Amino acid sequence: MGGGPDLPTRAASKEKELVLCVLVWPEEQVEGPIKALKEAFKDVEVEYYHSKFENGKAEPVDVPEDTLRRATYLATHFWLPPSASAIPSTKLIQFFSAGTNHVSQHPIYTDSKIPLCSANGVHGPQIAEWVVMMDLVHSHSYTKLYDNQKKRVWDQKAGMNVSDRVGKRVGVLGYGSIGRQVAHVAKAMGMDVIAYTASPRKTPESKRDTGYIVPGTGDPDGSIPGAWYSGTNKEDVHEFLKQKIDLLVVSVPLTKETTHLLSTEEFSLLHKSNPRGTYVANIARGQIIDQKALITALEQAHISGAALDVTDPEPLPKDDPLWDAPNVLITPHCSGATDVYADRAFQVLLENIKREKSGGKLINEVNRKRGY
Structure with missing residues (x-):
């Protein structure tokens, strides 16, 4: 038709x-x-x-x-x-x-x-920069110097207590993309790197990063760590924490198993293995650290300090005692920006x-x- x-x-x-x-x-x-x-x-x-x-x-x-x-x-x-x-x-x-x-x-x-x-x-590049920035702020006593600047005080002695990073040990708890870029930067600064993952990484193929990698960053083949620890029980984690760690980077995902992975016993182990003090940087999730135990560890100088981009809860209430804990730096979950x-x-x-x-x-x- x-x-x-x-x-x-x-x-x-x-x-x-x-x-x-x-x-x-x-x-x-x-x-x-x-x-x-x-x-x-x-x-x-x-x-x-x-x-x-x-x-x-x-x-x-x-x-x-x-x-x-x-x-x-x-x-x-x-x-x-x-x-x-x-x-x-x-x-x-x-x-x-x-x-x-x-x-x-x-x-x-x-x-x-x-x-x-x-x-x-x-997130690897920017969060790794945040971790290294906070570690350097701590190791160069910069907060004291900045406080003096605001008060217009010239006190050279306040800037003399410096611990440079060459030869210090970074322990990366959760060797994913962020941890690998921390390792990349730390290695360039002359630091020793050790890694921890839940599953064993004993072969070259198992150590490779198969996720997204920002070109020129990270540790694609997993060759940077001088030692690699693994396991899912407390004994395995404790063996890692006993390695005289100067900077502990917390970068594991939050799961039922990793909730309060770091608590009183773990901070005590860090202190025993490194009496001069481990600096703890958490860029993962606040619940991975037992916050009350962290405050106690800071107050008792069982760790040298903490840099926290995550807390439990978030936002952190104004009256939370974590704000006033000694040697703590807190940012509002923005390190990935x-x-x-x-x-x-x-x-x-x-x-x-x-x-x-x-x-x-x-x-x-x-x-x-x-x-x-």
Whole structure:
């Protein structure tokens, strides 16, 4: 019959796959990475929602049901839909955070098989700089010097108590991407590095970093540590802590097993093995350290000091005794911030979409049983 050409049916026209982004930056701040994503995949479109987040609290985000149903890939920091049934087309959830412990009780985590990937690796350079900065501030007595500057006091003696880093030992508790970049920088400063991981790393292949690596950083082949310790029980951790550590970097993921991993007994071991004092830097999660035991260890000088970017709880209440503990430096969970964070995280997302499409092994896929 007449009437012109047939209109294309929905089945005949291939609908673009949807990348749903629910992230903490205003969209105009990530126009570059979004453009790169669209250029890399001509068959995808992007819908963006700003998830406002401040001091540990996120504002609710209203994403239309139709958008959720269409989403093939979800990029998010914290936000998730109520259940997997709300996102029936989703093949991958890419978190822009290093860990996923904040969603470990969510039904999508516990009851679905949607692959979850972290942004582990994007934080290495800036957090390693934070760790080294804090260690140097401590070892060069800089807080005293700065206090004197504000009081306009010239006291040369206050700056004479210096312990340079050459020959000192860094113990990296959790040798992931952040720990590897700490090792990279520490080695350049002439420090000795020892590493600890839950699983044994006895072969060259097992020591490799298979996650995302910022080019030119880290320890891709795992060759930096002079010694490597491993295990999951207390005795294994204690053997590591007995190694006369000058700087202990806490960079393990938070799991049931690592909660209060460092407490009174562990601080006592550090003190016995290194009476001059271990400096503890925690950039992981506050709950990994028993905070009351930490305060006691600081007060009794069982450790030389602590640099904490994470606390338990967060935000740390104004009346918490940790604020007044001796030789402690506290920052508000900001060591991972950098002006190129979004660019790096979108690179992980782009690579994982590429691998999902080709059937390859995803980067940083979370093992739900292990918790990371």
